[in-house]
Amino acid sequence: MANNFADLFEHSVDAMPDRIALVEQGRRITYRELDERANRLAHHLASVGVGRGTHVGFQMHNSIDTMQTLIACFKLAAAPVNINFRYGPDELAYLYDNADLEHLVYHACYGEAVRAAAQRSPRLKYLLCAADDRTAADTEVDCLAEVTDAAPATRPDITRTADDRFIMYTGGTTGMPKGVLWRQEDMWRVLGGGIDFYSNEPVADEYQQSRTGAAGEPSTWLILPPLMHLAAMMPTFIALWSGNCVIFEPRFDPAAVWQTVAAERPGVMVITGDAMARPLIDSYRAAPVDSTGLFMIASGAALLTQATKNDLLDLIPNLFVSDSIGSSETGFGGIGFAQRDTDPSRKPRVSIGRGAVVVDDDGRPVQPGDQGWLAKTGAVPLGYYKDEAKTAKLFKTVDGERIVITDDRAILEDDGTISLIGRGNMVINTGGEKVFAEEVEGVVKAHPAVYDATVIGVDHPRWGQQVAAVVSLSADAGGTLDLPDLQAHVRGHLAGYKVPRAIWVTETVTRSPSGKPDYTWARKYAAGHAPDYRADRE
Template identity: 30%
Template sequence: MATAMNLGRLLTQAARRVPGRPALVWRERRWTYAELDARVDLLAQALRGLGVGKGDRVLVHARNGNPMFESLFASFKIGAVWVPTNFRLTPAEVAYLGASSRAVVMLRDQGFGGHAQAVREASPHLRHVVAMGDAGPGELDYEALLAAATPPPPDHEAAVVHDDPCWFFYTSGTTGRPKAGVLTHGQMAFVVTNHLADLVPGTTEQDASLVVAPLSHGAGIHQLGQVARGAATILLAGEKLDPAEAWALVERHRVSNMFTVPTILTALVRHPAVDAHDHASLRHVIYAGAPMYEADQREALQKLGPCLVQYFGLGEVTGNITVLRPDQHTAENAGSCGMARTGMDIAILAEDGTRLPPGAVGEICVRGPAVFAGYFENEEANRKAFAGGWFHTGDLGRLDARGFLFITGRQSDMYISGGSNVYPREAEEALLTHAALAEAAVVGLPHPKWGEAGVACVVPRDGQAVTEAALLAHLAPLLARYKQPLRILVWESLPKSGYGKVPKALIRAKLAELGVAF
């Protein structure tokens, strides 16, 4: 078995190399690399004291803040698996993640006591809940745990091999409930190196990176590379994007890079604060997670100059499939998400698994060291995902003769709203728990602000009547806001195929016929 570096040592190494440099800045607090590493080591010891060991899962339900950052590296250092959630999820959704991952400890932010209780009720494996500031009965206090811990000896990080898991990256893949994508120490070491080479070359301890997206997903992966180079990570004060604050932080800290999604980038560029603050320090403004309208792209380039970096990459490939560098944002490449990342291979495959020539549209498949180890305890999904020795993305596209990728559509019904993947089946199942509904179908349509948003088409049961307001109220406690459709249409019936199925293409055709759009 190939040995690997424990990824927690990225922080250990930076703390030894640049101990006095700023590592993390949040609100009025600033931690140097030495201070942050010392806190992480105390958390690692505290988790060990709670019985957390190598391979155990640590569920973290928190907004961006220093505990979120600290829990990532502490989990890595002890060889445990970090299981972050999107803090916008409902208690029921988080309970499923806690139970399916078999987490033994949960770290929760202030105000999420109900989420922790839901996890307790759903998972017999959960032994401890650690709260950040408002610990209730039976819960432990985060800062008190650190204060009571004894610093570990130097080089205490757990020994790991290449395939040892370090992060459960939850994704629904194409359908159904979320699945845990297993990211490993060896795989992530390649991803960090690749991010530094292909996305933010030249990053050093002189740089600063602004975080404007949740650390639980792509932003967290991006920050690993910043820590590896000793750069400073700057967090927004609150949980919502504040463009005025973001641009003030860019100027104050001479921010050189940030990870965004197209909707965030567009919101930043269109806010008047962009003209009120100096942002000449920006070298790499990365956007990923969804296609960006060309008009919005041009607007961003006009405001920020040649610093945009695009990439395409699923959670299963750890955001590591393509890159479109700043100098490649040209008319020739309009509509492209870039070329293969260094060390990665892309193929367009036909349904029979044969490789298609340049220009032909087929499924985008990928292989290389950034591909995850598979879905946790889901062999059926793994067989489909890795058929023929390639990871199948479920997206459709074409490569040109130079190797630049153009995405043309999705095999799945998934749509991307505000940079987050939304899987219609989750909303459909939630809608159908309403006693008055007989059928439901959800599709994503283009939206001027969110990129795409959901439209639900529902059919009430015989003799029943429903309203859009009542159904939206029904969904509120069941689904995170970004997963809820923005519009609900009540129809007498859903269009069906000859086999009695409800193809989404027929739903879209009827919506178009009715002129439904955002």
């Protein structure tokens, strides 16, 4: 079966060399051209010490150069390491050290932070800079375009295997970044189409995706989340392994996205949750474009609220909206398709993927109708990089089978689907009652005065914690929030103890680059400011 990601890509190149692989701001590159550019960069990286198992950092936003870098690393059986380009020097220095980076490729616009962090990272010995749409390449280090032009275009002669490493650093919702280590074949199985997402059956062989792609007409995918996250990297590779075309935008600008939709006619748009969906909805309503051809908006990494699903379905006729679950630790967990529903408290429901189960505290499957922890069996990660304690906590062996038990609470429904409740580590304990932040967030964001919200627990002398929220207001709110009205709205859908008692209003609710709530930021904001609205619990 499949060796590594580079093999799967080369199968598509060999089958469909002249198809367009990538589009970036009007620039187009074929599969053959992308392969040759990756080959050239691989030869250069090998000349500066990159080989099997080498960790190569990429601190880059979405671009053709980024995909060239990823593919070049995989061709050498090296492991590209995603670096969050929003990090400051302290966070970068920690990540460079924790990931054992000796080589780093970065976009020039991040040069200042890279240089500051590199001074505190003695292990980092080689920097390679790529010019971007705003900044020329640093002159003090090698330039990606120049080294690419100078190297041979032949494929490097490297033996690659299914055991070659894939590493993905995740900051999660709390804590320091940690690297999740996978075998490449396992990652291909769970998030790359090696197991069909709809039938849950393994593909026939490593050529099936490229073979199927070559037999049909290509589709075009507009992928908006940053490539440093699985929510963008894996859909991009799925598209390339199947002979399709991927469009990149260097940064998320809703108006520019819709102009790209009108110009390029993508069939699929990949986003992450409300953080992208709601600005896209507002922009489209303000300035509609011809969206002919767009038939699917697929959200991953962060679930859409029901109110946002309704708005998307109303936005474009005959549009399909999908919601998928998964994580760096589990891969694909399940997929669901949006339906209109007037109840904003409706729990997201998905059809589970192969190996996804709901288990009890002992790691054994629950019965239909019961609540438990979302877990994954089968192809699972090797563990956390350099962290045996966290590995032992998350990865268990139950009845002889290795299993990943997540912090996500879910209900196994009678029809075999699962309804997601929320993250266990985000539970607010108020007077002995457990409140899941995500459940309240979905209802709060459905209020017409609220644009975005992160729900947290704040200390209370009697109840232990009270439910609170940091919100940004919609344009129609007029800069004010009627707290009793918001509370009545929430109480109309949820139990009274789940109603927020304190509200902080901010211009923008900060989220992670993947669109997930940043609970650490929300708690710090609440701790540093007096609430704008407060009401005691009955």
